[in-house]
Amino acid sequence: YNDVMCCVNLLSAWDFFSWATHRIERGAKDNNHLLYKPYSNGDGSNRDLDHASEFEMSDIFYFCRQGVESIMDDEVTKRFSAEELESWNLLTRSNYNFQHISLRLTVLWGLGVVIRYGFLLPLRVTLAFTGVGLLVVLTSIIGFLPNGRMKNFLSEQVHLMCYRICVRALTAIITYHDSENKPKNGGICVANHTSPIDVIILASDGCYAMVGQIHGGLMGVIQKSMVKACPHIWFERSEVKDRHLVAKRLSDHVEDKTKLPILIFPEGTCINNTSVMMFKKGSFEIGSTVYPVAIKYDPRFGDAFWNSSQFGMVNYLLRMMSSWAIVCSVWYLPPMTREEGEDAVQFANRVKAAIARQGGLVDLLWDGGLKRGKVKDTFKEEQQKLYSKMLVGTQEDRSRS
Amino acid sequence: MGSRASTLLREEEIEEIKKETGFSHSQITRLYSRFTSLDKGENGTLSREDFQRIPELAINPLGDRIINAFFPEGEDQVNFRGFMRTLAHFRPIEDNEKNKDPIASEPLNSRSNKLLFAFRLYDLDRDDKISRDELLQVLRMMVGVNISDEQLGSIADRTIQEADQNGDNSISFNEFIKVLEKVDVEQKMSIRFLH
Numbered sequence: 001y002n003d004v005m006c007c008v009n010l011l012s013a014w015d016f017f018s019w020a021t022h023r024i025e026r027g028a029k030d031n032n033h034l035l036y037k038p039y040s041n042g043d044g045s046n047r048d049l050d051h052a053s054e055f056e057m058s059d060i061f062y063f064c065r066q067g068v069e070s071i072m073d074d075e076v077t078k079r080f081s082a083e084e085l086e087s088w089n090l091l092t093r094s095n096y097n098f099q100h101i102s103l104r105l106t107v108l109w110g111l112g113v114v115i116r117y118g119f120l121l122p123l124r125v126t127l128a129f130t131g132v133g134l135l136v137v138l139t140s141i142i143g144f145l146p147n148g149r150m151k152n153f154l155s156e157q158v159h160l161m162c163y164r165i166c167v168r169a170l171t172a173i174i175t176y177h178d179s180e181n182k183p184k185n186g187g188i189c190v191a192n193h194t195s196p197i198d199v200i201i202l203a204s205d206g207c208y209a210m211v212g213q214i215h216g217g218l219m220g221v222i223q224k225s226m227v228k229a230c231p232h233i234w235f236e237r238s239e240v241k242d243r244h245l246v247a248k249r250l251s252d253h254v255e256d257k258t259k260l261p262i263l264i265f266p267e268g269t270c271i272n273n274t275s276v277m278m279f280k281k282g283s284f285e286i287g288s289t290v291y292p293v294a295i296k297y298d299p300r301f302g303d304a305f306w307n308s309s310q311f312g313m314v315n316y317l318l319r320m321m322s323s324w325a326i327v328c329s330v331w332y333l334p335p336m337t338r339e340e341g342e343d344a345v346q347f348a349n350r351v352k353a354a355i356a357r358q359g360g361l362v363d364l365l366w367d368g369g370l371k372r373g374k375v376k377d378t379f380k381e382e383q384q385k386l387y388s389k390m391l392v393g394t395q396e397d398r399s400r401s
Numbered sequence: 402m403g404s405r406a407s408t409l410l411r412e413e414e415i416e417e418i419k420k421e422t423g424f425s426h427s428q429i430t431r432l433y434s435r436f437t438s439l440d441k442g443e444n445g446t447l448s449r450e451d452f453q454r455i456p457e458l459a460i461n462p463l464g465d466r467i468i469n470a471f472f473p474e475g476e477d478q479v480n481f482r483g484f485m486r487t488l489a490h491f492r493p494i495e496d497n498e499k500n501k502d503p504i505a506s507e508p509l510n511s512r513s514n515k516l517l518f519a520f521r522l523y524d525l526d527r528d529d530k531i532s533r534d535e536l537l538q539v540l541r542m543m544v545g546v547n548i549s550d551e552q553l554g555s556i557a558d559r560t561i562q563e564a565d566q567n568g569d570n571s572i573s574f575n576e577f578i579k580v581l582e583k584v585d586v587e588q589k590m591s592i593r594f595l596h
Binding site for chain 1: 432435438439452453454455456457458459460461462463464467488491518519522523539540543544545546547548552556559560564572577580581584586589590591592594
């Protein structure tokens with residue numbers, strides 16, 4: 001965690017340092033008569049960057065401008081709402097700045113509504129119910145079989161089939177790249193997280209052990225029947241807080257090479273697919289091979305981002321099923337392992353950078369938890385420390401001269 | 402439904418804001434977009450919490466002072482006009498404005514108004530003077546716990562000594578302007594934003 005803080009502050013500190021260096025150089029020029037004569041070098045130069053600058057009333061300008069710049073636009077808050085499109089895709093939900101332009105456009109839009117809600121939606125909902133229903137029924141049946149190769153084989157086929165039906169239900173057009181890097185047993189698959197659909201997209205191309213909290217209702221039913229057919233890792237709500245328990249169960253699972261690779265989303269929350277935010281280090285501490293996967297949606301046909309503060313799950317699924325299509329690309333990146341001398345956080349950042357690069361996403365160090373929570377005070381304290389260091393040097397000179 | 406504010410910005414309002422602040426049409430619509438995305442309560446105004454939700458602002462040592470600058474005396478909500486009026490201070494000074502008609506009212510982004518904005522960041526009780534106490538408090542915000550009271554006190558004393566001309570042991574706005582007369586305020590307090 002110290003490293004993350006360090007990195008974050010390196011970024012803001014870079015701005016700060018270039019300003020501070022400028023200030024120091026200027027300060028050295030102004031004050032050479034009192035402070036720096038005793039320290040000037042023989043060749044007459046009296047620029048000494050070890051000696052910091054003195055406080056000036058104009059120092060406030062730096063913080064002021066940084067602050068107002070972040071008010072005008074910042075890197076973080078815009079990651080938690082759907083990406084803005086450059087041109088309208090005839091969905092009112094993507095209509096932010098486009099107002100009534102012409103009758104023809106409105107007619108086109110109306111036609112789009114009829115097609116989407118009258119034709120596509122009912123078709124997709126039927127498919128979705130079929131897919132989910134089959135999943136529950138078939139996995140329960142398979143649960144009665146004795147453990148063994150037959151059971152695993154059938155379980156895989158059933159899972160794949162049902163997920164593929166669900167993919168059709170969303171009309172998801174997926175392009176898989178580099179399938180030779182697909183995750184293998186005993187590994188952990190990590191991917192950037194945009195919506196619950198990510199799971200369906202990945203699981204329709206390969207078999208994974210899911211990790212998650214047990215829910216009630218329909219989700220709970222699906223989860224319970226899935227785990228009858230093959231081992232998934234579901235946690236009770238109370239168990240989720242116990243990090244050691246979670247880590248133990250995950251490592252036990254990966255050690256058993258007959259079990260499927262685990263699928264984890266280390267950001268911990270849905271981000272809007274324009275950036276990758278901080279990866280939580282838990283999955284990277286376990287020590288098995290990590291298979292990174294980058295998922296990039298094309299927002300022009302339907303934005304897949306789930307803004308959970310805006311809509312619930314059902315509402316979200318309805319929106320997905322009434323978009324034109326979900327178009328996305330999946331890249332299977334080469335497997336990575338933790339290197340000598342690298343700790344979990346550095347490893348996590350390395351994986352994150354690889355995923356961001358492949359998916360064309362912005363690599364951010366900010367925590368996705370900022371969607372709901374406040375930023376830690378420690379970051380502000382780091383800024384204060386940096387500024388103090390700049391001033392304190394002056395005071396030490398004063399006491400010496 | 403993608404819920405942007407239910408009241409879209411009308412053309413007349415855009416024109417009025419353009420005249421008052423000098424921002425261009427596209428800048429105003431962009432900032433309106435930004436305003437509505439910050440307005441979680443969707444009531445057309447921003448509260449202090451809405452600003453504090455911006456992480457980069459929350460970690461700024463002077464974040465609270467800057468947020469305060471947006472709110473008129475005693476109020477807890479700022480509307481879009483107020484928001485734009487405050488942001489206008491940071492508009493860069495264009496060359497063609499420098500030779501404008503001197504009788505016309507001073508633009509919000511003039512050197513003098515930029516300095517006034519900064520002055521008000523120091524002047525906590527808005528009595529048009531920066532007292533030693535106020536200077537200490539603002540310094541404390543900027544350095545956190547890393548500098549002792551005595552050191553900070555001597556920094557404050559030196560600063561006031563250098564600036565104070567009428568001997569009242571505080572810095573008035575004119576004294577503030579004098580201290581900063583060599584500083585390139587136009588460049589330091591301007592933000593290039595769209596066109």
